Amino acid sequence: MKYISTRGQADALNFDEALLAGLARDGGLYLPEKWPEFSAEEIRDMAGKPYTEIVFRVVKPFIDGVIPDKDLKEIIEDSYAGFRHTAIAPLKQINGRIWVMELFHGPTLAFKDFALQMLGRLFDYILKKRGERITIVGATSGDTGSAAIEACRDRDQIDIYILHPHGRVSEVQRRQMTTVTSHNVTNIALEGTFDDCQDHVKAMFNDQNFRDTVNLSAVNSINWARIMSQIAYYFAAGVALGAPDRPIGFSVPTGNFGNVFAAYAAGRMGLPVSQLVVGSNRNDILTRFFETGSMTMNPVEPSLSPSMDIQVSSNFERLLFDLLDRDGSAVEAALNAFREGGNFDLEPERHQRVLRLFDAYRLDDEQTLSMISDYYVKTGELFDPHSVIAVAAAEAKIRDDVPAMVCMATAHPAKFPDAVCKASGVTPELPEHMADLFDREEKYTVMDNDLTKLKDLVLSRRRNS
Ligand SMILES: *Cc1c(COP(=O)(O)O)cnc(C)c1O
Numbered sequence: 001m002k003y004i005s006t007r008g009q010a011d012a013l014n015f016d017e018a019l020l021a022g023l024a025r026d027g028g029l030y031l032p033e034k035w036p037e038f039s040a041e042e043i044r045d046m047a048g049k050p051y052t053e054i055v056f057r058v059v060k061p062f063i064d065g066v067i068p069d070k071d072l073k074e075i076i077e078d079s080y081a082g083f084r085h086t087a088i089a090p091l092k093q094i095n096g097r098i099w100v101m102e103l104f105h106g107p108t109l110a111f112k113d114f115a116l117q118m119l120g121r122l123f124d125y126i127l128k129k130r131g132e133r134i135t136i137v138g139a140t141s142g143d144t145g146s147a148a149i150e151a152c153r154d155r156d157q158i159d160i161y162i163l164h165p166h167g168r169v170s171e172v173q174r175r176q177m178t179t180v181t182s183h184n185v186t187n188i189a190l191e192g193t194f195d196d197c198q199d200h201v202k203a204m205f206n207d208q209n210f211r212d213t214v215n216l217s218a219v220n221s222i223n224w225a226r227i228m229s230q231i232a233y234y235f236a237a238g239v240a241l242g243a244p245d246r247p248i249g250f251s252v253p254t255g256n257f258g259n260v261f262a263a264y265a266a267g268r269m270g271l272p273v274s275q276l277v278v279g280s281n282r283n284d285i286l287t288r289f290f291e292t293g294s295m296t297m298n299p300v301e302p303s304l305s306p307s308m309d310i311q312v313s314s315n316f317e318r319l320l321f322d323l324l325d326r327d328g329s330a331v332e333a334a335l336n337a338f339r340e341g342g343n344f345d346l347e348p349e350r351h352q353r354v355l356r357l358f359d360a361y362r363l364d365d366e367q368t369l370s371m372i373s374d375y376y377v378k379t380g381e382l383f384d385p386h387s388v389i390a391v392a393a394a395e396a397k398i399r400d401d402v403p404a405m406v407c408m409a410t411a412h413p414a415k416f417p418d419a420v421c422k423a424s425g426v427t428p429e430l431p432e433h434m435a436d437l438f439d440r441e442e443k444y445t446v447m448d449n450d451l452t453k454l455k456d457l458v459l460s461r462r463r464n465s
Helices: 015-021 040-044 051-063 069-081 112-130 143-152 171-178 194-206 208-214 224-240 258-268 285-292 316-323 328-341 348-355 365-379 387-397 417-424 451-460
Strands: 003-005 030-032 091-095 098-102 134-139 158-165 185-190 248-253 273-280 294-296 343-345 358-362 405-409 445-447
Touching: 003 015, 015 112, 015 224, 030 224, 040 224, 051 069, 051 224, 069 112, 091 365, 098 224, 098 387, 112 143, 112 158, 112 224, 134 143, 134 194, 143 158, 143 171, 143 185, 158 171, 158 194, 158 451, 171 185, 185 194, 185 451, 194 208, 194 451, 208 451, 224 248, 224 258, 248 258, 248 387, 258 273, 258 316, 273 285, 273 387, 285 294, 285 358, 316 328, 316 348, 328 343, 348 358, 358 387, 365 387, 365 417, 387 405, 445 451
Parallel strands: 098 405, 134 158, 158 185, 185 445, 248 273, 248 405, 273 358
Antiparallel strands: 003 030, 091 098, 294 343
């Protein structure tokens, strides 16, 4: 299996090379050259299997022998051993056709653990084999950072720098990052927005000299291996609810478009995905795009669901690549127009094609609070401000011919206690392993919104192998 760039200029890579590279050298994102496809029989056979077995079957064709099966199985078992629910990704019915998949039972209480626990171990395995070290620089709007830090802490082959927008992540989110004081972890609070953080990370990747000097790699969802790991839970949900013999829809609270792209990928691989609902908060660039076919940038505004406070969704580029018939130069032209003019338009026929699968829905903060309260009263479930957007979006948008829709619950309510309490009157409790989070010591550096200073910091701390 070879991986190609969405901008069509970079060399095709093997799995291990794409894993370590993160962003392609032409600025694009890696995708498999061809989607592996499962037969109906193979999909049917996943039903009732343990979660880790489904992961193994789903990722095996992507890894394509680069890691021997036995080692891959061990990596997968180990990645999910720390989850605190025996089902790993339990599924619950909310009403008639609406289900919720709880993706927040990992070590940092957000769905990012699904991908990052595996990513950290995949890196470690490949780097040890090659005798190499890497520097990871990542931007986080909240949850990626803690999940990445948790996955990479104390690993000898890795130094990790995580940038978060100063004052724009919740206290639980910040503390989950900054109370990890391992020698190989540096937390940076940047005086800027999440998009500024993400732009700096991209700029570091585009500086080939810097990139080579520190052996830069990525944990943001631009890394293909993250998307790959997430595809597994869509298969798990699908077969639990009757796939391949019954179609299924998914509703996904969306920021960087990684999670919903994994659902799309599951569809390309043979799962009968008949509807995808993209949920957003008031930062609704994606909702407006699906409604109109025109992508227009607005400033980012803080909301109750900070992990979705994004205007430029990196992984959208992967969908765009397919929408533009896998023409890398067309992708590049569209994204350049977007960067320069803040806008690009999809041709009407292509827009219509997207709408056969995708719908989108937005909730502002007030609606988010009232939905948390509503579902608490109706079902006894406490949803966090991200997950509730998926549930409300599913109820609003599910099509008549979709027999079951699964909403991705991406964070534990205790990660966002203020909003949840304001809405429901109940303060969700942190699970036991985090009960002392507010007593732990924090370590982080506040920095100007300045790329040169950031690079200097990373260079000054470089260790030799
Ligand atoms: C990261 C995150 C999202 C957005 O996921 P994307 O893959 O970036 O679209 C939604 N909810 C929570 C809780 C998150 O941490």
